[in-house]
Amino acid sequence: MWRRCLSAGCRRFGLKGIWGSHAVRRCSAPALPAGRITALQAGDLWRSHFVENGVTEPDHSTHYIIAYLLGAKTIESLEQGKLTELLSREKTEQMWQLCTKRLSRMPVQYVIEEWDFRDLTLKMRSPVFIPRPETEELVELVLRDLEETGVGADEQRTCLEVGCGSGAISLSLLNSLPQLKAIAVDQSQAAVDLTRENASRLGLQDRLQVYHIDVMKDAETFLSLCSSVSALVSNPPYLFSEDMMTLDPEISRFEDHAALDGGKDGLRVIRQILTLAPQILSSPGRVYLEVDPRHPTLIRRWVEANVEEMHYVETQQDITGRPRFCILQKEKSNKDHKLDLD
Incomplete structure (x- = not known):
């Protein structure tokens, strides 16, 4: 497999101090050698x-x-x-x-036009977001839960991925669970096209539906196409807008900014996902999010105050020990509990 340590920077974003200087000098290539070399x-x-x-x-x-x-x-x-x-x-x-x-300064993933994600080799093209090692950990969390809750030979479930990029999450889940079906959406047509291409190359296209939908603008269409899913998984745009100014060239010049910028507090898309989640998930379906380490506490508070049907289950750390993944679960509202009692 392509070595995990090289991912557009070993962490998700090449912020200053990880990639180095933000400035880019115009450089010329060395001349082709006159004779043959090794x-x-x-x-x-x-x-x-x-x-x-x-x-x-x-x-x-x-x-x-x-x-x-x-x-x-x-x-x-x-x-x-x-x-x-x-x-x-x-x-x-x-x-x-x-x-x-x-x-x-083109990332090597785009240079060679492919990259490994878990046990899959995916085609890569700019500006579609390059999957990072943390997202492999997110997939492991989802797989663990789905396997523990009975995705077996006689039970078929559907997973929804919001912001599919190259299709890394959905395709990895489908490859690991033969009975699973998936729906994937992205606001970028380039991402939708690449996900479909990767699905076809891997022979997984029959279990994957891919839609060009912006959940911020097309919520009604989104809800009409995506319902009764067991798990909603997303590696959404979660950078704070002010951090966009500190991205290094490999990211700022080649990756889709819409897949990175999460608004002033990094939660713009995340709030929308969690608002729509109760209408999409079966009960007790779960939401799995990859977020900025500053986000879990903010997300917990916001959900408790604004989304009655969602319960914050836990925060999981990534391999470096940072709070990186939020897991939430759909629960009946107080109104539904009263109806059950009646």
Whole structure:
């Protein structure tokens, strides 16, 4: 698999201090060598050029491009002889094309046009949001709950993903649970198209419905298409708007800002999801959210004050120990409890 540590920055967002300087210098590629060189020699040349021009993770970037060029997942999996063989002129030119894209600060996922998410290899294209390692953890939480609550051979359930991007969450869930069906929506047509392409490539298209819907603008359409789902999963836009100014070039120049900016407090889309959730979920369906570490307390308070049918179940930490995932569950309202008593 493509190594997890390289994801447009090892955390979800390349904020200043993670990616480095926000400024981008215009850089030119080194000249193509006159004679033939090996993959290792080409890699050394480009690694040095990346360092000189402030490109982050120069080693990883070079290694992934070489591995892709030579038909492997990682440079470690290549036969050593491959690295010291002279490249053809065609391969050398391709190496220069790919590395020049990385020199422009294009994330390596877009450069090589694919990336691994859990046990799937997904096609990647700018500006569709690149899935990060935290979201793999989110999928694990959902899978654990669905398996514990009986998604077996005789029971079919439906999962809804809001903001599907490349389809990483839905497709990973479908791949792990053969009886599951999924609905995925996104405000970006590019994301919808890429999710459909990935579903088809993986043979999962028959269990996935994908819609081009903006939940902020098309709530009525959204509700008409999505109902009685067992789980609503989302890695929504959750950056505070002020943080958008601190994004580094790999993200600010290549990824969809609408998939990042969550409004002044980062909760604009999250509030909408939680407002609509009771009308979509079966009882006792759950909502699983990936959020900013500042959000769980804010979300709990807001739900308690504004969404009677939703109960905040728990906050889960990510692998680095930060509060990252919020789990909520649909419960009957007080009005429904009174009807039951009558």
